[in-house]
Amino acid sequence: MDNYATFIDSIRGSIQREEFxxxxxxxxxGTEPYLKNIYVKPVLIKRQKKLSFVFRYKTKDITKNFDADMALLEIQGLLQVEGFRVATLFSETENLICELSKKGVWGIRTEKATAVVPKSLTHDKQKSRKLGQEHKTYLEELRLMDAEGKVYKNxxxxxxxxxxxxxxxxxxxxxLPTQDVLNVVDMGAGKGYLTFALYDYLVGQLNRQATVVGVEYREDLVELCNQIARKSQFDGLHFVQGTIEDYHPTNALNVLIALHACDTATDGAIAKGILNGADLIVVAPCxxxxxxxxxxxxxxxxxxxxLLKHGIFMERQAEMVTDGLRALIMEYxxxxxxxFQFVSDTHTPKNVLVVxxxxxxxxxxxxxxxxxxxxxxAYFGIDYHHLERLLAVK
Incomplete structure (x- = not known):
């Protein structure tokens, strides 16, 4: 029996002995864009044992569940056809690694067992959150949580x-570049929900030094958000009053964000990011x-x-053409x-996020x-796109 067959047989045996x-x-x-890894683990779904496959892409995870026989066929396809060259089986007794060499030959080796047997196979777990759910000052001040860290129903x-x-x-x-301080601007920050969360994630979770500026036209919201930032001891976060057009970054930009900037204001934000050399531009147009x-x-x-003689279809087509051209100009x-699909709020449940x-x-x-x-x-009868003019694309 060759190494590959031995490895597949070992997976089958560990499942049957419940050591997997x-x-x-x-x-x-392989050819699947942005696919990085796949992780397989046993789960219990409606009292039936399955093998859960998590397909990990650069920006998302996709989960598929199979019974044991179908799971083995899926694993073989992923190794033999789809392009994965290394597989590691973690069992109670050992780690077994199967690897494809440059010459196209499967090798196999064993290492000491390192995986911990899970306490439960129950699939219905509460979804983990990047921000966690412990009490934080800004979450309480923004009326998202109470003092005990419980999210309000509304x-x-x-x-x-x-x-x-x-x-x-x-x-x-x-x-993002591993420089000393990360410079972020959030255009049209509003009440600052996402601005605060982004700063919290960068500093609290990624341990990055960051300066985050929220730009907002409404002066009362700017004052409120600055008060909350001070209470939260977020020294690198502050809000300024102004428009997208009027704001000029004082430092080199790493990240520019503009969520729900209306009509051509989104174009203004994208142009501001491109002209200031932002490493990452994120917009949710409307x-x-x-x-x-x-x-x-x-x-x-x-x-x-x-189709376009109907108003609702014209509206949808205009949205796709607008954002499609924006993406093309950014690529230029x-x-x-x-x-991406972006979950917005109760009034507009889903939006497009262009990154x-x-x-x-x-x-x-x-x-x-x-x-x-x-x-x-020419096809859609468009004389110009506003972003095209802002950036003098010719």
Whole structure:
């Protein structure tokens, strides 16, 4: 029996003997974008034993559950077809590592057991939160928690939103440059829920030195948030009164955030981030009026005009075209873009989150992008995109 077959047989045996603790797959060389690792562990779902597979991507986890026979087939496919080159079986007696060499030969070795047998296989566990749920001054001052650390019933949606926001950003924040002080600007900070949470996560969880500035037009909210920051002893967090257009960073930017900046204000925020060399730009756009007005005025004839005569479809299409062009323009300036679903609030339950990570600029790719932008504008009857003008894209 070769090493690979021995390894699969060992997995099967450990499951049958109930010695299987977990399995990890790594060194991925497949085609699935952003997939990094897969972790497998036994779980108990509705009194039935399953094997839970957690597919860990750069910015999210996807979980799939299989019975033992299907799980073994899945593992074999992941190793033989999908591109994982290292697998480690953790059992009660040993760690067994199976690895594919550069010559395409599976090797196998054993190490001393290191995994701890779980106390329970129950699958229904409370979802962990990046911010935890211990009492913190700012959470009490913002009326999210009481003094005992219990989230108020009417604040549950906001609490989920904050944690979802940090969950999405966590991997990207950890990849930021390891300089002494991280400089972050939150444009249109509002009451500061997400601004405070971001500062708390950077300083309290990642142990980074950070300066976070919340820019907000309403002076009463600026005063309130600064008071809460002082009470919370968040020395690196402060809020300033002003607009996106008027604010000019005093230090090199690492992160620029603008959530729910209306219509072209989102473009202003993106431009501010690009022109100041931000390593990470995060925007949640809303009110896509500028492109919609362009599309409605010119009424371009194309294969989609049967849809766009309906107002609701025109609105949705304008949103996608607006944000699609924003992503293209960001890519033109060397940003790798991603689009996520972002949980907002009870009035607008789901939003699009557009994220750009600064990479290198490829001149050939820039020309391809310019061609794509021009073709998209012509197809939908768009004379200009506001972000295009702000950045003088030609």
């Amino acid at each position: 603790i977990k399995l990890s797959l790594g060194n991925y060389h 604040a549950q949606d906001k609490w989920k939103q904050i944690n979802h926001y940090i969950e999405i950003l966590s991997a990207m924040l950890q990849d 009110c896509h009026k500028q492109i919609r007005r362009e599309m409605e005025r010119n009424k371009s004839k194309n294969e989609l005009d049967f 300036f060397g940003y790798q873009t991603k689009v 750009g990570e600064k990479k290198t600029i490829n001149p050939k790719r820039q020309q391809e992008i310019l061609t794509k932008i021009a073709a998209t504008k």
